[in-house]
Amino acid sequence: MEDAIEVILQDDSKVLPTTRSHPLVSACTGVVLTGLYGVWSLFALPGFRRIPWNLKVPYLPSSKDQTLNTMKLLEGRTGRLADLGSGDGRLVFAASSAGFRCTGFEINSILVSYSRNKARWRGLPSSQATFVKKDFWKIDLSPYNNVTAFLSPEVMGVLGEKLLKELPDDARVIACRFPFPDWPRQSSAGSGLDQTFAYDIRNVRSHLRKLSNTACVE
Ligand SMILES: C[S@@+](CC[C@H](N)C(=O)[O-])C[C@H]1O[C@@H](n2cnc3c(N)ncnc32)[C@H](O)[C@@H]1O
Numbered sequence: 001m002e003d004a005i006e007v008i009l010q011d012d013s014k015v016l017p018t019t020r021s022h023p024l025v026s027a028c029t030g031v032v033l034t035g036l037y038g039v040w041s042l043f044a045l046p047g048f049r050r051i052p053w054n055l056k057v058p059y060l061p062s063s064k065d066q067t068l069n070t071m072k073l074l075e076g077r078t079g080r081l082a083d084l085g086s087g088d089g090r091l092v093f094a095a096s097s098a099g100f101r102c103t104g105f106e107i108n109s110i111l112v113s114y115s116r117n118k119a120r121w122r123g124l125p126s127s128q129a130t131f132v133k134k135d136f137w138k139i140d141l142s143p144y145n146n147v148t149a150f151l152s153p154e155v156m157g158v159l160g161e162k163l164l165k166e167l168p169d170d171a172r173v174i175a176c177r178f179p180f181p182d183w184p185r186q187s188s189a190g191s192g193l194d195q196t197f198a199y200d201i202r203n204v205r206s207h208l209r210k211l212s213n214t215a216c217v218e
Helices: 002-015 023-044 063-073 092-096 110-122 153-166 200-217
Strands: 082-084 100-107 129-133 145-149 172-176 187-189 196-202
Touching: 063 092, 063 172, 063 187, 063 196, 082 092, 092 100, 092 110, 092 129, 092 145, 100 110, 110 129, 145 153, 153 200, 196 200
Parallel strands: 082 100, 082 145, 100 129, 145 172
Antiparallel strands: 172 196, 187 196
């Protein structure tokens, strides 16, 4: 019996040769992956140390369709616009060409410099497009009647509370890809990963008031 098992094991080792990689190859792979992570985190995460873990959102640029969908939901609107986490500035540039006075808040200094240079290169005056290197959680957003946010599902609930406290009644908020969990949307554009959602703050407040009134009656 033992002989039979040995024969099977010997046969298996022939059929399924062990693919143990050379230690040097493993070490090199480790070094390359660590290096790639270092480069990625340099561009995607600087300035994040002071932000709590649950509110960290890395850089990921909007797609062309996502930007177009955002602009569709802003049609007919004017005034000041804040992009929360402006990345390379693409949403700010699209909104400023539609006539908005835009401010992009961005924590990543490399992306802020890139956006500022691009704005200068395009000849945009700061009244049309400004990039501020600041944590948007610490900014009073009450001067803005338009807000765009492409962030992450984890932060949308907390962000909703901040916006409800600060924004004027006539403000519109566009959430890119990730909707607010408890807000009734006004409309949406696109589908899948490029979908964007529009919310009018007056309607959101009145919906949430009705909800809390019915909860009190019950
Ligand atoms: C998913 S990217 C979106 C970039 C850009 N809005 C776009 O649509 O292409 C999110 C951006 O938010 C920035 N960010 C994350 N948390 C931030 C914070 N607390 N304050 C300012 N910027 C922040 C990140 O650095 C990143 O560039």
